[in-house]
Amino acid sequence: MTAIAAERYTGASIKRSEDPRILTGAGRYVDDIKLPGMLHAAFVRSPMAHARVLSVDVSEARALPGVVAVLTGAELEAMTIPGPDALMALMGWAGPMPQFTLLATDKVRLVGDPVAVVVAESRYLAEDGCELVEVEYEDLPPVVDAAFALDPGSPPLFANLGDNIARLHSRSEFGDVAATFAGADRVMDFRIDVHRHQNVPMEGRGCVASWDTDAGVLTMHAATQSVHVTKIAVAMRLGLDQDKVRVLAGDIGGSFGLKIGASREELAVAAASRAVGRPVKWVEDRGENLTASGQAREESFDVRAAVSDDGDLLGLDVKMVVDTGAYPGMGAMVPDIVSAMFPGPYQLAALGFESTAVTTNKATYVAYRGPWASETFVRERVLNLVAADLGLDPVEIRLRNVALRTDPPAMMITGRPLVGVTTKESLERVAELVDLPAFRRRQEQARAQGRYLGIGVATFIEAAPGPRAPGGPSGPMGLESMRLRLEEDGIVALFTGQMPHGQSHQTTLAQIAADEFGVPFSQVRVVIGDSDVVPFGLTGGSRSATMTGGVALHGARQLKAKVLDFAAHLMEASAQDLLISDGNVWVRGDPASAIPVSEIAGRAAAGSFGDDVDAVLQVEATFDGGEGGWSGGTHCAIVEIDAETGIVKVERYVAVEDCGALINPAVVEGQIRGGIAQGIGAVLLERSAYAEDGSFQSATFMDYLMPTACDVPRIEIEHLETVPLDADVNFRGVGEGGMIVAPPTVVNAIEDALSPFGVRIYEQHLPPARILELITGAR
């Protein structure tokens, strides 16, 4: 390990401890696991969007040499416990739940729906076996879009629901909606659509399940955002006690919300391992990933805006429809967060909100980086549409409506205090950085030459973790736990339930603990990925900076106090007179007294002490989020559009962000840039496309276009660190913001570029063909 000299590690771009292994090919991803006797699974998948399964004939497949087992949906149903999706159960789903099995039994509900699993000596042989499984289907009319799903005459995907409504949210009103609209100078109506796109981590889903017949224990090597949520899901479906399931995870090749808990296929693999008594590996290929792992967004919004002639956005009234795909879970619950976040950093007087979640014969809606992001897209689009109608500048209309920092803080009309929110400052800084008047002059000159430049701004706030509720007993995200231990070799070990998959926690948490405890960075070890060893936790929701950073800080402080108490006994000094720095305990003012913490730990382990001495140098710490707070900021894109080809080039992208104190600036900026790249991809390239018959049209990377190094510009980032809220923990999450705010930023810029044509944009996916249609349509 390279020695790192720094006054404080926290706040510095310390090089990542993850990198030496990933740069040399020594990372350990789930597909790298090879267990003795391990078999390989492949799934027979439906080619139909909606069909009855009449028969499944597996006899030929079973006879193929190398095939060990073929399990149909019905066979798997008999060996597992039916029940709800584990995540939905944990989050408290209300209302009738669609009933379904791990693999399709009576019917298939999407192209790619798994019907049977073949287990064989190699993946090649397992796929050979799949070819030999004969499934007889009877066509049912596919329900491919939300409009048809809303029609009571559409054939229900789930018999027990009776229709295709997965969940109805009754209307909520915040503020006086009727009076606000009655008093407005004008009321404007918009229909705004967000298209279906998806996570696409470079590593798909996968697992190795290994059943130990003698112990009755299932060990699951998983690619997951939480070993514990996966453990709960496996235990529930396999009918095992939770202590009979152990989930291990190593390096994970990205997720962005996809790998929470365990998917139907992963649970089927776990059941298959138990059935055959041997380890079984399944790693999805890219076709499976694009077709069947899950997709996101696809939401539509009917929005009414109450506006004053001066440009005050007074109220919004929103009807949302979310297309949850075939096996509803997250998608049916996301409207709750959308509704709560809809006001953003703006001072709305009233919000009306209602929503419907429908089931369709498409891939299941999954969480994708900022699952509620459509509220930001719609709101930031509406602000621009209103500004265009009133002849206001987009920055001006935002500055006019943004909540100011006041004491007590302004409240979102949906109930949360906008404490410490610096949207106004970020807007002003962005306008300065891009020199708006100078851009407008350049834009005008370019137009005179037939070149179309446009600028777009958008703001966002992210509850990362969110403000402490007024008078609330604890922080907004519940508790985060961590065990910290001083090992005999002087290593400070942090055991965390965070399951990083690119977030660099093994670096950032070590930075915080090293500073707080007083050891070199290299003397902290962050232990992850074993449900038998680490406390409960989940990486997601931009949670870890505050929650896990906070528990690392407070836990290290507690452990240090404990070590000093013990050292005081050994060194015959008062604990108050002792310090720890650079890995040594010493008496204040007497450097010669220094003893390495490893020696202290060694003596604690070796010695025997009276009852008055606590020699167990370990703490179980929790943290409730402290004062919490918001992340947020303003982004700005400058684009140039070729009106002949429809190609949009992002020429410049500026982000001014406030995520409080930075733990590791390079890590923070990596999160921001990565999110922006996904947002640019979502607008210009990516779409999960279905044909009218429900067949899936973007099952390869030649059809589902991902942004490359030539599509994403250099991204300029500035940080505001304006408002410390907590005495110690002012790190706030930054994982989702880029993906939340980049789509409206880019679309706003495109509309500005196309303003000479009079184009108005009410959608998010704008590939070249669509740009040309918009130009032609406006002409």
Next chain:
Amino acid sequence: MADITLTVNGAARTGSPEARKTLADFLRDDLDLTGTHVGCEHGVCGACTVIVDGRAVRSCLMLAVQAAGSEVTTVEGLAPDGELGPLQQAMWDSHSFQCGFCTPGFVMQATAFLSGHPDAGEQEIREALSGNICRCTGYQSIIDGVLLAAERNREVRP
């Protein structure tokens, strides 16, 4: 099954892969070189890039038997003694990667490119790496790592 012999990271290796087995699967399963990652199996994402006889190759689109007699370098071959090579070091210094899954492909693609274009600038590097997909970083940190490696290389050249 066919017996093949090839040189991998400087050492002679033999194997008997099925004719249909890809080079990527052969390296990973038969030779236990799991540094080479499989990201799409249709030649678009570049995660499986290795160097075959001096050229960057998608090992998911090449059969193992086609590599018989060839000289193959995988990411494991760039740091044989555990010491990072200069490009790897520059990428570490630049915080180039996040989840690490695309990493071996970028490292191999950039290694092959820089050996033929030591003076490449940012735009050339972007184009040279545009056949590799990274979902985490937005590419800037990767490009910076390659630029830094090229710059350091120029400093040590006579």
